[in-house]
Amino acid sequence: MRTVTVVGASLAGLYAARALRAQGFDGRLVMVGEEHHRPYDRPPLSKVFLSGRADESRLALSDPQEEAELDAEWLLGTRARGLDATGRTVLLDNGRTLVTDGLVIATGASARRLPGADGLAGVHTLRTLDDARALRAALSRGSRRVVVVGGGFIGAETASSCAALGHEVTVVEAAPLPLLPQLGPEMAAVCAGLHRRGGTELITGAGVARLLHGHGSVTAVELTDGRTLPADLVVVGIGAVPNTGWLAGSTLLLSDGVLCDDGCVTALPQVVAVGDVARVGGLRAEHWTSATEQPAVAVRNLLAGRTVDSTRPLPFFWSDQYGARIQFAGRRREGDGVRVVEGSTDEGGFLALYEREGRTTAVLAVDRPRAFLRARRELAAAQPAGRSLPVRPGRPESLATVPEPG
Template sequence: MTAKRPEVAAAALPDEGAAARPIHTIVIVGTGQAGGWAAQTLRREGFTGRIVLIGDEVHPPHERPPLSKAVLSGAAQPETTRLMKPEAFDALGAQWRPGVQARRIDRAARQVLLSDGEAVPYDKLILCTGGRARRLAVPGADQVPLHTLRTVEDAMALAPALMPGRRVVVVGGGWIGLEVAATARQRGADVVVVETQGRLCERTVPAAISEYLLALHHSQGTRVVLGAGVLGFARAADGRSEVRLADGSVLVADTIVLGIGLVPNDELAREAGLACEGGVLVDARCRTSDPDILAAGDVAVALNPWAGRRLRLESWQNAQDQGIAAARSALGHAVDYQPLPWFWSDQYGMNLQIYGVPTPAHRVVQRGDQASGGFVLFYLAGDVVQAAIGPNAARDLRFARRLIEQRRPVNVERLADLGTPMSKL
């Protein structure tokens, strides 16, 4: 059964005129999760033409979530993040351009101009350029070492600095900041998390989940400073670094990590005249304002019917699924990519998952006890579940996803009753 989605205003679609041209060459810019899945999908769908993979990183297509956990902790090597085994990657027959930047798109000539001077022609172009770690433009930012975590190189540079007894200050109480803080603490470092907002992950989760996360990190010995803006950085007298806060306090650190969000790499698209709005605008077929150019992953912004607004989804699942959808769309297949937002985070062995987009207008129903460590918060409009969030409740959340997608009315009392299996709802 196909899930019925909420009705929202349809996004304008590009002109279909270019669809009839034969497709000999497909160029993919970006070799992360989205780009790698796009390349695999092209071959799986029977495309036998030329595939060119352009990546400013020197690594073959890989996943990023393990960088803040297994790779950063030393439990896994960077090679384990690769999407494909070397033989499978070779079997794609793609022309790989590692460590080379795409500098400009010539839409009239349908070419991508590279930093090494090569001009690569395309019939279809898929932008999977992702994003980069946001930096802080404050005094002293160029005077002390500031780590971010986005690339394999970032993880390898940061890992040795997370040692027992080391003082680590994480600026940013969002997902990446909290995951780095958890990994650092588990490795024995002394950790302080500094967040400018009044609660953790304030932009993405309700207050009850922020409080749960705060209690979790406190229980592991992490100090969390909320509502604290960073005024600047400086060198301490002993050679370490100082983090100067707006309230006048100063934190001394051996290591400073910035986890303050992602900047979408949409400059290439903007300079080519493509419609952008905090990322590259795409329709449900992953097409940009130029029908020969598609976009997927962290850089793509699309109207999401589950949220009723445009969203740029930064998640492993979206990077994979949208990369697949963009490849199929480039080949002319019917695509209607309107995903239910799904995100998860692992911290201290706790797995938190979010389905849908909760809002303050929703009615909240809780299933389970927070003290037990595993519970689900359901967000309803009337008696229909719109979103669900919970730690250590993967099974219940799988059923919650079905409830959201099917949009069936539920009995609220049974929803909250642990004695009623979710499968019965």
């Protein structure tokens, strides 16, 4: 290959560029990024950056020396808006076209919007550095009544940071408990208690009916149960949508992301996908570890021109809320049992194991980092191997994982 283009210049894109050079690719490397910023770390945005405990210099994922060594052509502030049927020409929003031998799709995901919120002052999402800058500035203008819509990790972390800054915070979660799909009812109830501990009001079982506003600015949130919450600021944290719109009309398979086999290879062998936009082996995982572990495998297969390696990383995420560190690894399913094996949920710090048919499926820890690390390693070592059939156009069923014999 003479030219490889990476579309997406964030975490997964940077790791793909590193992997290309590390694996011997010495041709032309083009990095296309929609944002104007060099690669930066997103997890701190809702934590130390929003609370003012870190500045932007702490977010950088690369430095000038490394970027010089990568010897890449950076096209920042540039959006990809099309891919030809063969996957060898990328159309950019400035009218330019990039002819490439290989393509890494790392376009990530965008924050899901709340209907009726577009153009309304005081309504924020928190996905990008520009989002975080805007929200941080808004929070610096005196005491605010903040309503956070969505009790997932981004919502909880944002609420925690806002509360730490002295603002009046309410979290609205449509489900009976926040983090219910990820943690199950027992442990979700424990994490719900963190909001109370931090002085945040938590409202569950109610959605947003509409946003009330005056003179172009949000003034309140009307809930589906009839309640109205006064609001100076509204932060929307209701999930993310994979950035695949620019791929419409290509021959790639799209369904909640770019469909890939277990090696991150798409329906076109010269195109791979990594990070939040990639649905690898039937699963799309918006985790930091996926974005850092998938690229090396994807690039190896890209340079080989076929799937010669696969990746099934153990899902892992962490969250800092109200002074507590939450860590989770594994694949919890509905019906899995859970038991605390160290510490106590009443005391705050604990380690819990999720189990199915006598086998550990996931681990959860609150303020037990050493115990969690040990349990996570044990869980990873016990994971069964698998392989995936290759992806072919018109055959989405080919993503099914096939267990190894025996």
